[in-house]
Amino acid sequence: MLILLVASFPGLIIGFCTYWIATDKLEGELQRLHIDQIDQGAAVIDDQLNYLELTMSHWAFDPKFEDEKLKTLNIGYDFEQVKDLYRTLLLMEGTHPFLQKVQLFLNEPRPVLFSTERFTYIDQPGDAEIYSTLLNQKKSAFWTNQYGTEDTIALVNKIPGGSLKPFGMIIATINTSKLIQSLKTLTPTHEGVTLLLNKNGGLEMSTSGKPFSRLEEALKQEYEAHSSSSESFLFPYKDKSYSVSYGQFNRLGATWVYISATPLSSIVAPVVMVSKWILYISLTGLTIALLMSSFVLRRIYSPVERLVALLTGGKGSEYSDEFDMFEVEWKHLASERELLHSKLKEQLPVLREGFFLQLAQGYLFALGENEIKGRIRHYGWENDNVQYVALMFRLTGFSGLEGRFSLGDEDLVTYATANIVDELARKQYEQAEVINFHNFSIGLLLALPSDQPVKWLNADLDLFCRELMRTINHIIRMQVTVAISKSVYSVKQIPHIFEEVRQAMAYRELIDDDNQILWTEELAKSSLLMECSYPFSLDKEIINAIRSGLEETAGELISQFMDDLSANGSTEFYIQQGMLQLLGSIRYAALQSGMNPVRLFGSVNLFDELAGIKERDEMQKWFRHKVVKVLVQEMISRQDYHLKHIIEKVILFLNEQYMTGLSLESCADRFETSPYTLSRAFKQIAGINFIDYLTDIRIRNAKLLLLDPDLKINEVAEKVGYQHSYFNRIFKKYEGITPSSYRELNRQGK
Incomplete structure (x- = not known):
């Protein structure tokens, strides 16, 4: 009651003063x-x-x-x-x-x-x-x-x-x-x-x-x-x-x-009228305040009462007043927040390690360059003007450590070595991430300044690796083989350089009690590496593209796959062997996905057909039409019924909620699918892009609302889910005229 009265009296006083000034001054x-x-x-x-x-x-x-x-x-x-x-x-x-x-x-x-x-x-x-x-x-x-x-x-x-x-x-x-x-x-x-x-x-x-x-x-x-x-x-x-x-x-x-x-x-009528209205409104407000004070008091206290009931569970409160209880509960919630924050801080290294492990193994293929960079920045890395280098450490000589370690201690030894690598790497490099591949294999990803000369970079890496090998030899008493990749500037290339260092491990010399450093760029010049440079990372990407129904992408990856196979003058035989290996990987992936190759390809022996093709372009064309297209169509046919049902729900949802802040991503999250899948399915089933369909709904409803002369243009924009300035641009783009011009034309037509 006091709040309402205090709010009304100033207006009453202003009304009296204004009336007196208007008439006398x-x-x-x-x-x-x-x-x-x-x-x-x-x-x-x-x-x-x-x-x-x-x-x-x-x-x-x-x-x-x-x-x-x-x-x-x-x-x-x-x-x-x-x-x-x-x-x-x-x-x-x-x-x-x-x-x-x-x-x-x-x-x-x-x-x-x-x-x-x-x-x-x-x-x-x-x-x-x-x-x-x-x-x-x-x-x-x-x-x-x-x-x-x-x-x-x-x-x-x-x-x-x-x-x-x-x-x-x-x-x-x-x-x-x-x-x-x-x-x-x-x-x-x-x-x-x-x-x-x-x-x-x-x-x-x-x-x-x-x-x-x-x-x-x-x-x-x-x-x-x-x-x-x-x-x-x-x-x-x-x-x-x-x-x-x-x-x-x-x-x-x-x-x-x-x-x-x-x-x-x-002459003085307007000011006198305004002052009288202020006086009348203030008196009316005071009267309403007196009449509705009890009702308003209840309405004001109602949220407080609900909050008290929520905090006490409907039981009585032992506090002196509600705000005393709020203070105690606030302190309790603050302590809980600090506890959760500390737990999250403890788990952050685990999340960071899992992310870099997925990145190195190529499981983030579906993400774009900027998305991966954004996640890397989230974990504290700066990725502007940097180059990336991958190192792989392989421990050998475990069998010679009888009495020091026993069978089953492989993970323990790998973990201890990973800690040593992490400690020494962070001392020398600002941005370094250790990846534990287990089974005596440790990866290291370095982000170095992009303007550092290659000669200095290689000398610095060589010095670091030799110091690290001496430390591991002294503490773990095992030998170390290190493979060092070439430097790259794109985060999308990180899985490829890890694949390079992983393959390079196969060319270490089997010499007892000796540490080795393998440079992938030097191995690439030798015939040995050329003979075994099967692009495993592209193998995985091709399979992922087929599973995602991306026929064109899979075809482009197959072309890149063949380019990698034929690099440095590989023979036809080696390319055929690589493509046969790829065909086997794809058939195995199809079986894992529940497809029956016999039903899809009949009695045709795909391996015999592929082996009989001698031309590179024919081989690539055969792969696209005979294998990729069949498998992608099978994947799409399995998804069509499910996707059609989802698109029907999406269209109904768009017609009901077009005035809210909708987007392709939000709809994909709501119906538990990916933005890409939803966009492709919407275009295929509805015959129009998602954003064009949503824009068409909004423009049609905006045109109806513009016929109402009582609505302002910005009100029409809000009612169809647009900001005022963007609404003008999108309306003119689709209709050829501004909303105000459209309203004027319809008004003249009437």
């Missing part, structure tokens, strides 16, 4: 602003009238009206000159918004009046007297309201301009309604009235029309009581106060006076 300031607005409006009208006078004066001096031929103009014969006069009058009418009609009066040779529609001879004595009076005025340009009806105001310019003996005049009639509309700008609130008077008499005009009202007559009398040329004052009239301003327009020797009167209440 702001009145003078608002009146001054109102007077400034009137002065600005009057200046605009004065500028328009000045421009009209200047324009008409320029026309009076136009060569067309100074031509002496006008005195002898024969309307029946001088057709071209008459036609030119009509065009000129029509052009003059369009030069100013105040102009209603422009006429040309010629007194010689015969009085005639030209307008844009026709010409008229002035034959009636009364009409001739009007034009004669205007022509005999002393001024060459003047304003008059004695032309036409009572409300007509006209600007007269004698022609030729500046002549002592004018023979005609241009009569510009003012559009009274447009002039009154301009005068209305002097009463911005549109609740007052504006008068326009000729100080010398003859002109009386009001924005409310004629005859003058009592208020307007009173304003006229009040103005006559003032002597200054312009002034502002308050004028009380019938229980109302009016803010009155008047000023003058100097018009070609005549003085026009404008008088603007606006009710003072309409």
